Amino acid sequence: MQLEPIAWLASAAAVLVTGISKSGLGGALGGLAVPLMSIWISPREAAAVMLPILMLTDLVGIRAWRGKASREDLRLLVPAALLGILAGTLAFGMMSDRVVKGAIGLIAVAFTADRMLRRGKVRPADRPVSGLGARLAGATSGFTSTLAHAGGPPVLAYLLGRGLPRERFVATTVYFFTLINAAKLPFYLALGLFTRDTLLTALFLAPLVPLGVWLGMRILRHIPERPFYLFATAALGLSGVQLLWSALG
Numbered sequence: 001m002q003l004e005p006i007a008w009l010a011s012a013a014a015v016l017v018t019g020i021s022k023s024g025l026g027g028a029l030g031g032l033a034v035p036l037m038s039i040w041i042s043p044r045e046a047a048a049v050m051l052p053i054l055m056l057t058d059l060v061g062i063r064a065w066r067g068k069a070s071r072e073d074l075r076l077l078v079p080a081a082l083l084g085i086l087a088g089t090l091a092f093g094m095m096s097d098r099v100v101k102g103a104i105g106l107i108a109v110a111f112t113a114d115r116m117l118r119r120g121k122v123r124p125a126d127r128p129v130s131g132l133g134a135r136l137a138g139a140t141s142g143f144t145s146t147l148a149h150a151g152g153p154p155v156l157a158y159l160l161g162r163g164l165p166r167e168r169f170v171a172t173t174v175y176f177f178t179l180i181n182a183a184k185l186p187f188y189l190a191l192g193l194f195t196r197d198t199l200l201t202a203l204f205l206a207p208l209v210p211l212g213v214w215l216g217m218r219i220l221r222h223i224p225e226r227p228f229y230l231f232a233t234a235a236l237g238l239s240g241v242q243l244l245w246s247a248l249g
Helices: 005-024 030-037 043-065 071-094 097-118 131-148 152-162 166-191 196-205 208-222 225-248
Strands: none
Touching (some): 005 030, 005 043, 005 208, 030 043, 030 225, 043 097, 043 166, 043 196, 043 208, 097 131, 131 166
């Protein structure tokens, strides 16, 4: 895949941020990679490049959070997410590149607005599981994750409302995305998204995954979250605006 040097740098940064986010911030910024990479390559290629990266990140990250996830939440979130993946696959197969690019741009901008509106809210005390809320969050996450690997915000909104302890919260997101990323693989194969170029690009970026996961663990322990959220959320919003401009142009 022929990419400009700035595109390679942006893709590398996106992979690092994904690893940091998934292992240290609950996947809050996992939607950054596809919108950013889609500025230089098609959204389908960007999604195909990122799925193996995400699956590798899951394998590295899940070892650090073994046994710490909320099983009662996962039992509700995962089946609903599988239905969302099916719906997202059908939508992906019917949409043109321009429509997919616009949809991903809208997702990025909407999630950025959501993060900014939620900034500064105090985490509530631990609340009971909400069956309806979990299923809606899971289905929405499965759909947006299939289109752009941007399934974090719906699940995060639900889990933040639950008020889980921070480690249990992060562990639950790690397990959730490990399962749904694995579930997306046969659908991506059926859509014919993987090519020699996308797989080679993923292979080239893969060595950054352990570094991103390690940095995420360090951030969770030592660095305040707010500065990182502000920077990466702004980057997500800007990439979404760029995609919308490109789709409308």
